[in-house]
Amino acid sequence: MFDALALLLVCQLLGEVIHRLAHVPLPGAILGLLLLLLWLGLVRKERPKLGAVTGWLTAHITILFVPATVGLIDEGSVLTRYGIGIAVATIISSLLTMLVTVAVFRWALRFSSLPDERWEEEL
Template sequence: MLAAIALLMTCQLMGEVIHRVTGLPLPGSVIGLVLLLGWLALVPRERPTLKAVTAWLTAHLSIMFVPAAVGLIDEGEPLSRYGIGILAATAVSTLLTMVVTALVFRWAVTRFGPGDAGDKEGGEAMS
């Protein structure tokens, strides 16, 4: 289990190093995920252990948000100055994301869904 955690941390660190050294316009964490994906493609025996570690991390994900919440508390002045704008932008972008997701889902169901679109059952499901 420690080896899997070390693999995750190493990929993260290498991604950050690559980002800083090369100046790629991708976050280091994304580069680290690509490195992890490459590693898992080359060494598939790592998958079961990594699956156990990531399941544990996902189950305890709420713990990961505590540092972020504490960081927000330290940013009182910028939040008081730009807080309304941040909330408005977050609400609008969330609403737009939900609408676009629903529209794409409806399109995908009508395009790739089971049965003919002219079926009585299929037609009722789309309404």
């Protein structure tokens, strides 16, 4: 289990190093995922071990939110000053994202081989 966790961390680290040294316009985390994907394509024996580790991490994902929550508590003065604005901006941007996603989906649906009526029936 430790070697699979180390593989995840090494891929993350290498992705960050590539991002910072080569100035690649992708985040280091994405580069790390691409490196992990390449590794898993080349070394297939790692898959079961990695599956166990990722299952454990997913089951305990709430632990990963503790540092962010503590960081929010430290920024109490900023939140009392700008909290309502941040909440309103978050709600509006979330609604706009949903509306744009629906619009793009409907636009893409027009160009697919499946007509709208038939698509709705299958849902």
